[in-house]
Amino acid sequence: MSRLRNYPGFLGMTIFCLVLLYAPLIIVMIYSFNESASITRWGGFSLVWYEDVFFGAESAKFKSAAWNSLVIAVCAATSATVIATLAALAMLRGGSFRGKSASFALINLPLMVPEIVTAVATLIFFSTIGFQRGLLTILLAHIVFCIPFAYLPIAARLQGIEAHFEQAAMDLYASRWQAFRLVLMPLMMPGIIAGFLLAFIISLDDFIITNFVKGAGIETLPTAIFGAVKQGIKPNIMAISTLMLLVSVVFVTASYFVSKLGNQNR
Amino acid sequence: MAGQLPSNDDSAAFAPARVWLMLPTWALIGFFLLLPVLLMLVYSFLTKEFRGGVIWEFSLESYDRFFLDRGLFGDEPPKIEWTYIGIFWRSAWQAGLATLLCLLVGFPTAWFIATRPPQTRSIWLFLVTIPYWVNLLIRTVSMKFLIRDNGPVNELLMALGVLDAPFTMINTNFAVQLGLFYSYLPFMVLPIYAAVERYNFALTEAAADLYATRWVTLWLIVIPVVRPGIIAGSILVFVPSLGAFLAPDLLGGAKNWMIGSLIEDQFKGAAGNWPFGAAVAMVLLSVVLVVLFIYARSQTRAGAR
Secondary structure, eight states: OHHHHOOTTHHHHHHHHHHHHHHHHHHHHHHTTBOSSSSSSOOOBOOHHHHHHHHSTTHHHHHHHHHHHHHHHHHHHHHHHHHHHHHHHHHHHSOOOTTHHHHHHHHHHHHHSOHHHHHHHHHHHHHHTTOOOSHHHHHHHHHHHHHHHHHHHHHHHHHHSOTHHHHHHHHTTOOHHHIIIIIIHHHHHHHHHHHHHHHHHHHHHOOHHHHHHOOTTOOOHHHHHHHHHHTOOOHHHHHHHHHHHHHHHHHHHHHHHHHHHHHHHO | OGGGSOOGGGOOTTGGGHHHHHHHHHHHHIIIIIHHHHHHHHHTTEEEOGGGOEEEEEOOHHHHHHHEEOOSSSOSOOEEOHHHHHHHHHHHHHHHHHHHHHHHHHHHHHHHHHTSOHHHHHHHHHHHHHHHHSOHHHHHHHHHHHHSTTSHHHHHHHHTTSOSSOOOOTTSHHHHHHHHHHHHHHHHHHHHHHHHHTOOHHHHHHHHHTTOOHHHHIIIIIHHHTHHHHHHHHHHHHHHHHTOOHIIIIIIGGGSOOHHHHHHHHHTSSOOOHHHHHHHHHHHHHHHHHHHHHHHHHHHHHHHO
16 A cells, blocks of 8 residues: 555655755754854854844844834734634624625635735825825734635634534523623634734735835834845844744744644544 | 534524624725725826826826837837836746746655655644745745855855856846745645545555556546645745745846836836836736636636536
């Protein structure tokens, strides 16, 4: 049987795939610990560039960018998760209604429109209605493209929960709100947390749309990094990249274990 | 008894509230994405003002500029303008090649992972998933660091004696291709993995009983069965590659523009022609929607079969 499943060279391809995916990240990680100010020569192990990120000449710029990124990601992911949870209830527990497939298309619209087109359209829109570009415009744009990412795990989870649960609750005179709050929401929690975490990462990572809708002088971490890279890759950029990489890995790992736990509890 | 209970599909416990539940989604995506896209369509037919503004006057100038060349003073008979079509063509070509390369590497990887025993399978899958969620900007910057003239790749090749002088990869079409391939590879692996995981290996056994070799089975049985996963993965690679901005900007430099660079330049860069930028974005969006429409049609047809 295993002879039929295994193809020669497929293991090699898999290893090639993983090396290609990881090599650039690992090499940047290694060079972030380089003592030397040159990005080419290895000058010994040191944490000097991490010190530079937190206390160096550019630290104020990066700190405010990191703060902006964090605030936007928390607000956008929270709003998107709430909105997506409500939408999932309507789509999966709202019966069939006119405009259901249009609603489904609308939820997925941010995934279908190329990022650069969304960026251009949003910029034109805010500039036409005379909306001052700043943190609020970034936040609104982020909420919109985070909705489908939050929706996917939440809807997948809700689809796996049988309708008997809320029906039993409502037969016992729970109001719709109580049926949701006390029965459905606890069951949906792994999906809601996974959706929040994915939306958070997506918001934290976004560069193109943020770059278009941000106001002058307002930076998030990706736009600050992009601006710095345009001047040349410096070792402190590699230290920041390594830190952001670790944040992503922690979040993805968390979301992986949350959904795994949720599946075991079922 | 159980059969009389309503199934999930017609569960309607929240039906009376559904308008209120959907309202935030309709309002936000409708107002901040659908409406802006329609406004962008309008913008592409407006007249350009100097320094980024527009005059609210109907004009076909942006599309005319994109497709036609009327000479320096605009009074020569129109010829086809190849500059922008050329950038589109290069983008389509690069995106197509990236899709093909991702498929060549992604299919064996997805197959290999899906045929592991369950415990190790989730570890392999997790390893492929992590780069999918790592910041694309950081990944692209890392690739730039790796392949620059005196970067680690060139140093290694020179230390091994393969090269005498650094081989210039950065700011070439090759670098852009490498960037796209690297950026979107996980997008190919994951949908094919999902399709292979559902594949019924009794089909492979039946083929083997009938003396088909493994490769014949792969070509005649496996690939047709997992085709939906292959097509989904190809779209997930092709569409973002076509509109990519970071890979051509950071790895390709000024000479290897793709559509994304052309659009960005109209809004953030030196060109400052918003109606033209809107028109280019409209052309890109139309191409993407046509691709997605063909995909959706093939899906419903496959579903009907």
